[in-house]
Amino acid sequence: MPQADREVDRPWDVETDLLVVGAGAAGMTAALVGALEGLNVVLCEKSDMVGGTTATSAGTVWIPGNRQGQRVGTPDTVEAARTYLAAMLGEHATDQRVEMFLRAGPIVLDYLEQKTSVRFAAPAVHPDYKNLPGAAIGGRALGAVPFDGRKLGDDFVRVRPPRREFMVLGGMMVGKADIPALLAPFRNWTNFRHAVGLLARHALDRISHRRGTRLIMGNALVARLLDSVRRADVGLRFETGLREIICEGDDIVGAVLTSPAGEVRIRARKGVVLATGGIGWSRDLRERLFPEVARRYSLTPSSNTGDGILAAERVSAVVEHDLDSPALWMPSSVMTQADGHLSVFPHIMLDRAKPGLLAVNTSGRRFVNEADSYHDFVAAMLRSNASASSTATAFLICDRAFIGDFGIGMVHPGSKDLTRFLQANYLTEGETIAALAQKIGVDRDQLVQTVERYNRYAETGIDDDFGRGASELNRFNGDPNSKPNPCLRRIGPGPYYAVAVWPSDLASSAGLRTDSSARVLSGDGRILSGLYAVGADSASIFRGTYPGPGTMIGPAMVFGWCAAMDAAGALRRFPELLTPR
Numbered sequence: 001m002p003q004a005d006r007e008v009d010r011p012w013d014v015e016t017d018l019l020v021v022g023a024g025a026a027g028m029t030a031a032l033v034g035a036l037e038g039l040n041v042v043l044c045e046k047s048d049m050v051g052g053t054t055a056t057s058a059g060t061v062w063i064p065g066n067r068q069g070q071r072v073g074t075p076d077t078v079e080a081a082r083t084y085l086a087a088m089l090g091e092h093a094t095d096q097r098v099e100m101f102l103r104a105g106p107i108v109l110d111y112l113e114q115k116t117s118v119r120f121a122a123p124a125v126h127p128d129y130k131n132l133p134g135a136a137i138g139g140r141a142l143g144a145v146p147f148d149g150r151k152l153g154d155d156f157v158r159v160r161p162p163r164r165e166f167m168v169l170g171g172m173m174v175g176k177a178d179i180p181a182l183l184a185p186f187r188n189w190t191n192f193r194h195a196v197g198l199l200a201r202h203a204l205d206r207i208s209h210r211r212g213t214r215l216i217m218g219n220a221l222v223a224r225l226l227d228s229v230r231r232a233d234v235g236l237r238f239e240t241g242l243r244e245i246i247c248e249g250d251d252i253v254g255a256v257l258t259s260p261a262g263e264v265r266i267r268a269r270k271g272v273v274l275a276t277g278g279i280g281w282s283r284d285l286r287e288r289l290f291p292e293v294a295r296r297y298s299l300t301p302s303s304n305t306g307d308g309i310l311a312a313e314r315v316s317a318v319v320e321h322d323l324d325s326p327a328l329w330m331p332s333s334v335m336t337q338a339d340g341h342l343s344v345f346p347h348i349m350l351d352r353a354k355p356g357l358l359a360v361n362t363s364g365r366r367f368v369n370e371a372d373s374y375h376d377f378v379a380a381m382l383r384s385n386a387s388a389s390s391t392a393t394a395f396l397i398c399d400r401a402f403i404g405d406f407g408i409g410m411v412h413p414g415s416k417d418l419t420r421f422l423q424a425n426y427l428t429e430g431e432t433i434a435a436l437a438q439k440i441g442v443d444r445d446q447l448v449q450t451v452e453r454y455n456r457y458a459e460t461g462i463d464d465d466f467g468r469g470a471s472e473l474n475r476f477n478g479d480p481n482s483k484p485n486p487c488l489r490r491i492g493p494g495p496y497y498a499v500a501v502w503p504s505d506l507a508s509s510a511g512l513r514t515d516s517s518a519r520v521l522s523g524d525g526r527i528l529s530g531l532y533a534v535g536a537d538s539a540s541i542f543r544g545t546y547p548g549p550g551t552m553i554g555p556a557m558v559f560g561w562c563a564a565m566d567a568a569g570a571l572r573r574f575p576e577l578l579t580p581r
């Protein structure tokens, strides 16, 4: 008899309607909605904080046809998104899960805004990642409205902090909109007021809190979800991690979890929702699913170790891996800090698209439009190095003026003293391009030629090799003051600098096979009754492609909602979701 079946004969420690494991965006949404729909809900989180990867993310949510965008005059339609996804996914664009996501998305946002503290704002411009028909420039990707962490009281310490590399002054969060004011507070009155406001609030915060309480991006989303979960009376248990799923025949009836007080057996009358954040650091899953060169660094928290997927496999669920990519990638640079902490810095958008930086592979050649999405950047990096048959490292190259203007990776814009970064071998410096090439082990003549060629493109404003600066996305992340192309500028006088970047996963896209109500399926297509998988525990509906900002958390929240509604028998209140197209 399998372990899971033997477990059912033992007495339960706790009985509930819905058991949710993992408190990121997906799990907290499922737990919250379950409670709002009248279920008794237990939400178990393995670590001592809620938030998972979501808390450390930008918190963007991609929901086509939402009302929040319409409210601020950047309307988007589900039909336009269908066109876009058809161009991206081909025959898979009509998959029932995609259809459910498109139909339910706007309903979920409105549901949450009406019943909880979760609020979204639509920036006017936040372009999709591909230049394809139906792509949106704004209105489709939403951000969480900033949240005052003080409102959480004692629960504030339960919100996982952002990545340390993204905070300044001992715990102040800085968003893209804050950067101009902090870099040039005296440029104008608006900058001054904004910068002083941020600093004064932070100084006040630090008297009574371990970090700043002005929460933005993923931290704001998680704090809003936590606030709502508490108000909805969800039973939240920390340091309680899923170990095994328990079945009775073909039905999933509960789970065994480990906690500081020992093993806890929880019976779940209406279902178990897996939301443990996907592959994460699971060595087994990384070896099975990721290319070797991409196994070393993950941007997920250390508590994400593939537990949901592995436990589900033991009760005959299967991992969908016939996808464009098993993960969504990010180029990351790596530095050991003075206190021994290993910083893995995701190069999201602050430097790559800016004019005056280029990326080369270990042969010293450009291999990608550096201003494209992080996922596309790494996908090209993996392809490029596969053909060059070397390691998967690439280098970002720039001159001194670039660092002054934009910074590079962990080196902030305007940094005068680079010693710390040079001594840690984070930055490599060369008086000439040839000297730099030699230091980083790249072919000298090739790198010199590559830079000369890039400089010719900077003069004409047209990148004949990769079309840098041609798309909305490129221009959005470039520098509007750089003419004729916001993403191209001559590499000027030395010294020159290089930063090595590595592939890292920001999310897994391979995950459990599920249906359009987030129910887990077995290898032969049977529904594993009572078992749901959401967020990164389920296979990406976009099949390992990256359509735009927010395409992980958007579906994570929508299918979190679907799972809870299905478990509560409430999906039928929305017949428009259930009728075939």
Ligand SMILES: Cc1cc2nc3c(=O)[nH]c(=O)nc-3n(C[C@H](O)[C@H](O)[C@H](O)COP(=O)(O)OP(=O)(O)OC[C@H]3O[C@@H](n4cnc5c(N)ncnc54)[C@H](O)[C@@H]3O)c2cc1C
Residues within 6 Å of the ligand: 021, 022, 023, 024, 025, 026, 027, 044, 045, 046, 047, 049, 050, 051, 052, 053, 054, 055, 056, 057, 058, 059, 060, 061, 062, 240, 241, 242, 243, 275, 276, 277, 278, 299, 300, 301, 303, 304, 305, 306, 307, 308, 346, 505, 506, 507, 508, 534, 535, 536, 537, 549, 550, 551, 552, 553, 554, 556
């Ligand atoms: C730097 C960065 C920026 C990003 N920005 C965005 C963005 O703006 N928009 C977007 O859509 N995506 C973004 N992503 C990806 C996105 O953050 C994740 O895909 C998403 O947050 C995953 O949500 P989740 O709820 O599935 O998992 P997580 O948020 O990772 O939550 C999983 C939780 O489960 C817990 N857990 C693990 N094992 C167990 C267990 N056995 N029992 C109980 N609990 C367990 C973990 O501790 C964790 O708290 C970003 C990622 C990174 C790294």
